[in-house]
Amino acid sequence: MTMEAPSKFAQLPAELLLKILDETDNRGVLSCTDLSPFLRTVGVDILLRRHNVPDPSAYCEVQAIVPGCLSQPPLPDALSALLSSNRRYPDIKHLYCTIRPPQEYDEFFHQRDPEEISFMWGDDPLPQKPLSKRLELTFNRLGQLLARVEVVGEVTIRVLDWRAFPVCFSNLLEGFIHAIIRSGCTSLQLQCPRVPFKGKLWSFPAPFEPPPPRGLNLSSMFSTLCGFLGSSASQRSRAGHLRLGSTSSAFPALHPRITKLDIDSTFFHPSAMHWTSNLLRHSPITELTVSSKDSLSWPWFPSEGIAAILEGVPRLQSLSLLEFDAQDIQDIAPRLRPFTALKNLRLISLKGYCLPQDFGEGAATPFCPSNLERLSISPRIIGYMLLGTLTALNLKEIEIMHETSDMFDAQRIVDGVAAVRQFFDKIQAPISIAVTLACHVHRILPNQGDTGVDRGMFLRNNFAVSLAKDLEATKTRNQVNPPRVDTLSLELYPSALCNLNSDNVGIILDLIGFFEGLKKVAVGGVKDFRIAQSHRQTRVPEVAKAILQPAFSRCRGLTSMWIGEDEYLRPLVEI
Numbered sequence: 001m002t003m004e005a006p007s008k009f010a011q012l013p014a015e016l017l018l019k020i021l022d023e024t025d026n027r028g029v030l031s032c033t034d035l036s037p038f039l040r041t042v043g044v045d046i047l048l049r050r051h052n053v054p055d056p057s058a059y060c061e062v063q064a065i066v067p068g069c070l071s072q073p074p075l076p077d078a079l080s081a082l083l084s085s086n087r088r089y090p091d092i093k094h095l096y097c098t099i100r101p102p103q104e105y106d107e108f109f110h111q112r113d114p115e116e117i118s119f120m121w122g123d124d125p126l127p128q129k130p131l132s133k134r135l136e137l138t139f140n141r142l143g144q145l146l147a148r149v150e151v152v153g154e155v156t157i158r159v160l161d162w163r164a165f166p167v168c169f170s171n172l173l174e175g176f177i178h179a180i181i182r183s184g185c186t187s188l189q190l191q192c193p194r195v196p197f198k199g200k201l202w203s204f205p206a207p208f209e210p211p212p213p214r215g216l217n218l219s220s221m222f223s224t225l226c227g228f229l230g231s232s233a234s235q236r237s238r239a240g241h242l243r244l245g246s247t248s249s250a251f252p253a254l255h256p257r258i259t260k261l262d263i264d265s266t267f268f269h270p271s272a273m274h275w276t277s278n279l280l281r282h283s284p285i286t287e288l289t290v291s292s293k294d295s296l297s298w299p300w301f302p303s304e305g306i307a308a309i310l311e312g313v314p315r316l317q318s319l320s321l322l323e324f325d326a327q328d329i330q331d332i333a334p335r336l337r338p339f340t341a342l343k344n345l346r347l348i349s350l351k352g353y354c355l356p357q358d359f360g361e362g363a364a365t366p367f368c369p370s371n372l373e374r375l376s377i378s379p380r381i382i383g384y385m386l387l388g389t390l391t392a393l394n395l396k397e398i399e400i401m402h403e404t405s406d407m408f409d410a411q412r413i414v415d416g417v418a419a420v421r422q423f424f425d426k427i428q429a430p431i432s433i434a435v436t437l438a439c440h441v442h443r444i445l446p447n448q449g450d451t452g453v454d455r456g457m458f459l460r461n462n463f464a465v466s467l468a469k470d471l472e473a474t475k476t477r478n479q480v481n482p483p484r485v486d487t488l489s490l491e492l493y494p495s496a497l498c499n500l501n502s503d504n505v506g507i508i509l510d511l512i513g514f515f516e517g518l519k520k521v522a523v524g525g526v527k528d529f530r531i532a533q534s535h536r537q538t539r540v541p542e543v544a545k546a547i548l549q550p551a552f553s554r555c556r557g558l559t560s561m562w563i564g565e566d567e568y569l570r571p572l573v574e575i
Helices: 004-010 014-022 026-032 037-050 078-084 103-110 132-147 167-182 218-230 233-239 273-282 301-312 326-335 379-385 387-391 410-426 461-478 502-514 541-554
Strands: 060-065 089-100 149-159 187-191 260-264 287-291 318-325 344-351 374-377 397-402 432-438 487-491 520-524 560-563 566-569
Touching: 014 037, 026 037, 026 078, 037 078, 060 078, 060 132, 078 132, 132 149, 132 167, 149 167, 167 187, 260 273, 273 301, 287 301, 301 326, 318 326, 326 344, 326 379, 344 379, 344 397, 374 379, 379 387, 379 397, 379 410, 397 410, 410 432, 487 502, 502 541, 541 560, 541 566
Parallel strands: 060 089, 089 149, 149 187, 187 260, 260 287, 287 318, 318 344, 344 374, 374 397, 397 432, 432 487, 487 520, 520 560
Antiparallel strands: 560 566
């Protein structure tokens, strides 16, 4: 093609260019962004719209897939579109980044025994086709994106499908996370189900910490000054007078602003404990979520992990521990009472059971912190945790969270609510009971280069219908009204929430109509970012109109409903 061809193409009428680009595939649109400033602007907008990123400053979702070779052109995705643009963003409210290995990496490990993989920590799994240069290219592209943003508010990093981490990956991931922290991130979510630290310990460049203050008298001030001037630089550094990492300009100290942190238990592995402890200690964290995803880390978390959290964030206000075994909960719960500032506690167990008879000789009672106001627990540990609420003098609400479909048994739902209600009636204490039903299917992850289509129904019709019928049959069989529930929450996928049909609306209304005395109903997205499609805000006024009127008609005591991100009050509803 001659040099005149691109300019002639770019000189076509704008309306015609828009129509041509709309009919062109992603690869062709990305190529056109180099032809003219107008085509760059239009092409970038088209690519971002096709990848569901209409406004990157509000929500920016990108995938960083390691290429098969250095000469492979970048995928025509949202990341390539943003890098092709000359735009700079004063801030991005939410950056959602997924990091995936190359295809041959997955094929290599697919043929290996899991025990063999466990011995590959720190080694490049494909020495004949090294990853180091391709990983540098991938993380450099992420760095270029960060360089165009002044402030990033919330960041989600998902490290997926890596079965072992070479040292080069660990170094680059460490640098990327530190760059995220330096960008002013206030909410950080890290999904890394494998321990990325083995073979290379991460170093946290901690900020300067002054020595403990002493009495303000002349003699103490004079002796302190003389001691400081008389000591060597190395002595002052060891004593904490110089900030860590200050000896090299390449490692400036981190000053985290993170208030919300969501990480996997792998970050409490002994090889990662130093880095995690420093992150906790130097961040103004008020909300912490830890998910148990790797058996390599769980033996240390109940003791060392909880101790590190207590030391680093003693004034923690909200703590969530997800997907731990019931036996882990039995070991962890008694250690939580020293968190005197804790107001919200969530304990979710998907394996095993904790029963009242587990209070054997020498077993510790899971007494809750005294200032706790809200306790969220899974059905498997209700009987175990109820006794511990006696010390929670400010407890106002208990939430029973049914996280997986195997827990969706009508009798179990009724029994769980009844156990909580009877316990608090017996001790004559008021309590609000909430029930959460996770009516979603775990997302089927897309293939390499896929745009991320959800192949699973958000709500299994057969399952939901059978649950609604089972609830009604349980009510008839027991010949009594079900225990009173104050709040009902239904977790759905946002994309499916926008496409509710009449059948699904009917199922939701049946579930709402079963519970007596409902005051609040929330129909929203999935809370756990590990299985949610995205954290994109969901506002669906059309769905609200289909649900609100019949829901308020069925539940006379219902005062408010949440649909997606919006709240609707009974007196203000306009149908």
